Amino acid sequence: MRHILIIGAGKSTGVLVDYLIKKAEKEHLKITIADKSIEAATKLTQDNQNAAAIELDIFNAQARKEQIKAADIVISMLPARFHIEVAKDCVEMGKNMVTASYVSPEMKALDAQAKEKKLVLMNEIGVDPGIDHMSAMQVIDRIKNKGGKMILFESFTGGLVAPEDDNNLWNYKFTWNPRNVVVAGQGGAAKFIQEHKYKYIPYHRLFRRTEFLEVDDYGRFEAYANRNSLQYREIYGLDDIATLYRGTMRRVGFSKAWNMFVQLGMTDDSYILDDSMNMTYREFVNSFLPYSPTDSVELKMRHELKIDQDDIMWEKLAELDLFNNQKTIGIQEATPAMALQKILEDSWTLKEGEKDMIVMYHKFGYEIDGEKKQIDSTMVCLGDGDHQTAMAKTVGLPVAIAALAILNGTIKSYGVQIPISKEIYEPILEELEEYGIRFRESKTPYLGYNALHR
Secondary structure (H helix, E strand, O other), X not given: OEEEEEEOOOOOHHHHHHHHHHHHHHHOEEEEEEEOOHHHHHHHHOOOOOEEEEXXXXXXXXXXXXXXXXXXXXXXXXXXXXXXXXXXXXXXXXXXXXXXXXXXXXXXXXXXXXXXXXXXXXXXXXXXXXXXXXXXXXXXXXXXXXXXXXXXXXXXXXXXXXXXXXXXXXXXXXXXXXXXXXXXXXXXXXXXXXXXXXXXXXXXXXXXXXXXXXXXXXXXXXXXXXOEOOHHHHHOOOOOOOEEEEEEEEEOOHHHHHHHHHHHOOOOOXXXXXXXXOOEHXXXXXXXXOOOOOOOHHHHHHHHHOOOOXXXXXXXXXXXXXXXXXXXXXXXXXXXXXXXXXXXXXXXEOOOOOOEEEEEXXXXXXXXXXXXXXEEEEEXXXXXXXXXXXXXXXXXXXXXXXXXXXXXXXXXXXXXXXXXXXXXXHHHXXXXXXXXXXXXXXXXXXXXXXXXXX
């Protein structure tokens, strides 16, 4: 039996375990799921004879090392900041490792050691990063192999609610980590390149510089810029490309509404609110508004944001129960961002049985034989319910497929890796199609960059 250790029993681990359990007999797999919650880990085993659950505190170095030593490959489904300790143990003990998270500088520093020991430390093999890398490189490599020159690459991804459960005015619910949504875009200006010109969008303008996208059968979306698109220039071999832009997809109207929170300062994560434990939602809102002995909080907010009572923007705010004077933040030393997240979770948490959706959209502009051409590629993955969410499928499946490929020796690129080589992306994308994760391509007239919205 070959032993796979999975550390972390979070939201995406269930689909990952399902995949490996189905392969266990044929592939001779023993699967151990380790988590600080033995109940969460046990639930994922499905009482299968090839899967076992253990309680593991990853901060207990001795216990962690013992489990890693006993494994043939380790899959870390921990929060990103904890992968490095697992990775160090894997290198020390000669074990391959897979994770869906971005390569950190600390992880990158293990590259030489991993290569020396002929180990694969596979990172960025989830959805974004992950499926975005693989699907982009598949088309880019195809264009280059035909003699084409890339002149434009744009890529967008969104984690959204499925159309049948899209039932609020924001057309949005949390499908992954709510905190990442609340603080999105902070920490520096968005940076990209457009017709060989560097462009920057500061945070206070980010949600008003959007681009519109049409996806067949699913309608219209908008996208705002990710923080640093240019890091993909070298990774994708696009050093001389004219336009490179990556963004996050939402339904049309979300960004304009979200910008109200940004302008008021409610997304700030840099300071602590006094007495946030006992602060009501209404008091939280009022703390960002001017004092008035006569005007209500609602009236002050409309004046501050310059919106009328019959404006859809006001209806979106009212829908969130922002002015409730009974509900409290209930968090010690909360930042404004943390308080806002608590309020939004009341309205935007997926209810039992509600489904999510992952949407991905790539634009490839290229020149071949003196003619400019464009390929648009889209992928929509719908969740099947509470366990088989779209997010869990698009993260868990590529992680599982890659882990088995490494175990079987079909991935032989040693060191700290991301899935941008044909050896890695081609078989994984092919197998993902069996699970309904497939891209639809269309050839369109070359449109160039969208100057109107940027």
